[in-house]
Amino acid sequence: MPKDIRNLVNDFQQKSVELSDNHESKFLKKLQEELPKRKKSYAWLYAAASVIVLLGVGLKFYTNIDPVDPKPLTNPDATQVVDLGDISPEMQKIENYYLTAINYEIASLEVTPENKALLDEYFERISKLDADYKRLNQKLQKEGVNNETINALITNLQLRLQLLIQLKDQVNDLQSKQNKNEKYTI
Numbered sequence: 438m439p440k441d442i443r444n445l446v447n448d449f450q451q452k453s454v455e456l457s458d459n460h461e462s463k464f465l466k467k468l469q470e471e472l473p474k475r476k477k478s479y480a481w482l483y484a485a486a487s488v489i490v491l492l493g494v495g496l497k498f499y500t501n502i503d504p505v506d507p508k509p510l511t512n513p514d515a516t517q518v519v520d521l522g523d524i525s526p527e528m529q530k531i532e533n534y535y536l537t538a539i540n541y542e543i544a545s546l547e548v549t550p551e552n553k554a555l556l557d558e559y560f561e562r563i564s565k566l567d568a569d570y571k572r573l574n575q576k577l578q579k580e581g582v583n584n585e586t587i588n589a590l591i592t593n594l595q596l597r598l599q600l601l602i603q604l605k606d607q608v609n610d611l612q613s614k615q616n617k618n619e620k621y622t623i
Contacts, residue, residue: 497533524582535594542601551615552608559604566597 457463548556570593577586 524587528587531591532594535591535598538598539594539601542598542605546601546605546608552611555607555611556604559600563597563600566593566600569593570597 546556570590573586573590573593577583577590580586
């Protein structure tokens, strides 16, 4: 039999409900348990690192900017150092990119007694490439700007970076093999 809802509403008596004294603290405790925990945010650290890198790059370019030379070159036989950066800003960017990457890879290497021989071998190759790079810069200075010399300079930088990356991979392989051997000997 259907009931009339109006009668139900009229017959409704509100029950008084009293909350315990520590109801709020219990509720907050349950809420904290149910909510996902926040992970630590390192966004500020990334922002700080990028600011430091930008300051470093800005300082590098600021120190590379030469003030206007008050004395013009009067002697045409005077030697001037010419490198990729003197050719164009794009070449300066390329050279800076590779040199920064090369220096970063060298700085990230850890010398240990186990990998010292390997490092010495690679650094010998890299020093030969560095000497070749200086020779190519002298050739650029003597013969003037030409595509062949510019391409050789860029290729030299690429080869040095590739050698360092190969070296880093071999050092990592050597360390992982040593770690495996240490696991088995323990």
